[in-house]
């Protein structure tokens with residue numbers, strides 16, 4: 001990939017855009033038709049993937065431009081139904097591309113498996129017995145998946161957590177921490193915790209109930225930090241300083257007020273999820289993890305922070321990231337396979353870092369709009385096509401109806417129906 005700068009990409013035809021991505025990622029003709037027509041994915045695939053399949057469900061797939069991560073340009077595929085996500089991500093990525101661009105990092109891919117223990121005897125004595133046997137239980141867990149250990153991963157330690165006074169009596173919750181390498185890890189973890197559960201019952205003389213991974217993957221974090229020269233934030237009548245100040249004020253509101261934090265984080269997750277869906281990831285797992293992490297100190301807070309460092313606006317997002325490049329549908333879904341090729345076949349860590357960078361860019365775009373003109377100006381003008389389609393505009397009438405709506409800035413179905421009537425009447 002030489003550059004992700006694609007000026008005027010949004011004005012090109014789909015054929016031209018496909019040609020650009022085909023050249024950039026050296027896609028075969030089959031891979032291009034996987035993108036254009038979802039070729040290679042039909043009801044039979046769906047039937048093999050889920051129960052009770054009756055069809056497939058298409059979503060738009062787009063490319064976010066301008067992303068630069070750790071000094072390298074990158075095209076970021078996103079699958080999303082909401083208008084303006086791709087435009088917003090591309091615009092913000094353009095602001096964040098100075099120098100090395102967005103700088104990312106991640107921790108080791110440690111996921112947590114939980115084992116719930118009930119009806120044991122004396123709590124401190126049970127705890128001591130479990131701690132004495134912790135190493136052996138870790139070895140037993142690793143015996144289930146020796147290949148994972150050969151790859152440098154595997155179960156690393158077992159922790160005991162106490163809930164002495166619950167509605168169902170004293171409870172112990174064991175945490176098995178596992179390095180899952182390049183997998184998302186749910187099946188790896190679930191198999192391990194299920195396999196050691198009988199031994200946990202033997203040690204505790206208690207009763208094991210739940211054996212399942214935790215989606216609060218707070219040992220598997222990704223971080224993305226982006227910088228924008230403040231002078232580049234100037235727009236319309238707003239100076240760069242005013243926009244930067246507005247962004248910082250928005251960030252602080254999301255930190256102090258959970259009602260705002262929920263919406264602030266939803267804006268960031270627009271970028272994270274749209275990328276994760278395109279990359280074939282379990283985005284519900286990541287969503288669950290991110291929101292739980294946002295509430296880790298007892299109050300739901302913002303996942304990102306924006307501040308001013310001299311003449312630069314600096315933003316950081318830190319989120320738990322349970323993603324994989326093996327397992328799940330990563331190798332079996334034809335569009336997902338092409339998406340991974342466009343991304344240069346990333347490791348799980350890099351995939352997670354791209355997700356975080358997408359979230360950071362989307363978050364910047366949203367709060368920059370909110371801190372200046374408000375969100376509706378850009379969003380409704382993008383949404384105008386949907387309104388025109390709902391009013392019954394045919395493909396060749398769409399742009400004219402949209403132009404009428406933009407002129408009056410009244411994005412309603414009544415206005416669209418009126419515009420369509422006028423166009424059809426030759427007005």
Ligand code: NAD
Pocket residue numbers: 145147148151180181182183184185186187188189190213215282285324326327328329
């Ligand atoms: P998986 O079940 O396909 O397991 C990954 C397999 O790949 C393992 O057997 C592993 O040994 C092997 N492998 C090969 N190369 C590897 C490498 N380099 N690194 C790591 N493993 C390698 O996938 P998974 O990631 O364990 O499970 C993911 C699936 O589980 C997703 O489809 C997810 O939706 C689902 N799931 C999620 C939840 C949840 O989030 N609560 C619960 C259950 C299932």
